[in-house]
Amino acid sequence: MEWLNRNKVWVGTAALVLVAAYVFYFINGTIAVSMFSNAWFLAVPLVLGAMVGVIGERSGVVNIGIEGQMLVGAFAAFFAAAATQSIVVGVIAGALSGLAMGAFLAFTTVKGQLDQIIAGVVINIIATGITSFYFESGKTIPRGLPNFDVPLLSKIPLIGPVFFSDGPIALFALVIVFVIHVLLFKTKWGLRTRAVGEYPSAADTAGINVIALRLVNVSLAGILAGVAGTYLSMEATSSFERGMSSGRGFLALAILIFGAWRPMRALAAALFFGFMSATASQLQASDVVNIPQQFINLLPYVLTLVVLAAAAGRVRAPGAVGQPFVKGD
């Protein structure tokens, strides 16, 4: 009851959106399902990317390199799957390459005290370099990751076909948001992580190993970026193109800020972004308006600027984000 009272704005908004969605569904079921499916389809990599950011920044490390981590994940997953003709190997390679990229960021910034923003930019440029130098055209994978229906849940009208009749990574993204929320706010690890991101010297005094926790968190978060990349090259499509992350890692950062560094709100923000893009595409497809395709494609970027300008001053970043921790400093 107390929880409901504290979160009445959020619960109210969610209920309103849900009702509106169902009204839409009963007016035109086919279009509603296709639009919401498309919105979730677009939101999945953004959600995963935003979770990478949530974990990193809650621990006090800015990650501008999500974009590059995703790109390397997509690359490694696709070419590992193409080389072995096994999609399982592809998924594992995608996740492990994400771990490697996460560890790279962690060690250069936390251990090497490289400026975190420069480190992120370096990751993005290196990712572009690696994926274009080792790129080979004409490779194929046996098939993309299959869709499947979750028993019972997929029978719910609207929500079922949108969220529970999906590929494995989309389902994983949905679950991981709730898992991270619980871990961050209900466990010892979460409390320590937030302490390290807010006030590392206090955490250090309390006996928490700031450096080690940041290293582990930022490295593990990289796995999620690798999985997001795997989604792009093996679930959303079954091909790899150069630069295929095309700004999603940066949109994820905007979603992270819009979502006030909280997993659930970031999920809502990602769905909002996905829904806006899906709406624009739908309007274009049904000839309601005639906007050039280029403008529809750049809607998320404009939306990001508007949203960030609106969110400024209303949300607060973790206190120590961006600052390297030196024991005894």
Added chain:
Amino acid sequence: MADPDRPDAPKAPDASTSPDAPASSEAPASSGAPASPAQTPPHDPSTIGPERPVAAPVVAERGAPPPPKGVLGFLVRHQAIVVPIVSVVLAFAIGAILIRAQGYNPTYAYRRLFEYAFLTEGGLLSTFQKTTPLILVGLAVAIPLKVGLFNIGGQGQLMAGGIGAAWVAYALRDLPAPLLVLAAVVVAVLFGAMWASIAALLKTTRGVHEVISTIMLNSIAVGIIDWLINGGPLADPAQPFPSSHAVPEGARLLPLGVIPWGLPVALVLAVLVAWMLRRTTLGFELQTVGRNKFAAGYAGISTTKATLLAMLMSGGLAGLAGAFELLQIAPYRYQGGIAGSLGFDGITIALLARGNPLGTIPAAVLVAAMRAGAPTLQFDLGIRPEIVDLLLAITLLMVSLPVIAKWIFRRHAVKQTQLAGSWGA
């Protein structure tokens, strides 16, 4: 770190490239004053007397070790040059391993690359043509760095300038050529500055971090320009690929021998920016804001003004680079790939130059030579030209890792800029 009370202190890290550096490094020895402590950093005798015992304790930072003598001392004083050189060498060594792993001979590849870029006429022209925009985008990153801003939007600002120049060059095609070139250049500078001003205003009024806003503005520029030249108002329908109309023949800046028109302009601008930062009040204000914006606020320097001016200058320089890309390089049309990866090479160049405007010149020449020589690797050796992207990425990593400076200089290493601190504020 340098002390904000002393106007000459900010120069200390850059002293290695200033013409008076050798003289000033001898100053403590030649003055022979026993009162002058050994740890006085090299300073410019023209602005402040060589012996100021009162100021000396201010300079002596707590815990700052005295500079060592001999070869190591020389290297420590010149680490703004030493660290980039070591980084480039390390990057090329790693690149050699990668080239070897692909089954090619790395020394032969590097030799061919630089022989073509510097020793052939076509290669040298290409190197200089690429140097022009690279110096400018390098400056476009270096100036905001002095204010503590990281402008990743050089790419979008360059594109805005290029499309502005293409628009004017076609719309005013009946003007006499010199006027037309002037108009195109002015509009390119204005367009670039305008595009950068969006990020600057979002920063000063709403506190949106410039890294995110400039990245978004890069993507927005790509989208808008793609529409403009692909069926939009600036498109030339006679072209098979999305393209603007061609610049009129008279207004094309054909190179003089191997020297393109833009090169002297870019060199002069690099010197001007260096002079502005070191010798003018504006430059002092910008650097003070970059070092400590609270101290700057106490001294009556407006952070807002510094942010806006730095971003406007930066956008204008990137826009100018766009104009030269259009006016001095065939096919003299705005086409999709015109900006290439110039914006990101600008970041590499600014960091290689350690944010020093004059340092952007050698850094830009190096990057330009690698870009100019890349096709040779493909034709002569069959190595993919993307190796250059990878080499530049490794160079960027090496030069930005503080570990390298610490490894060479131990406790004498100069600390680098911290950008990430203002995140999300």
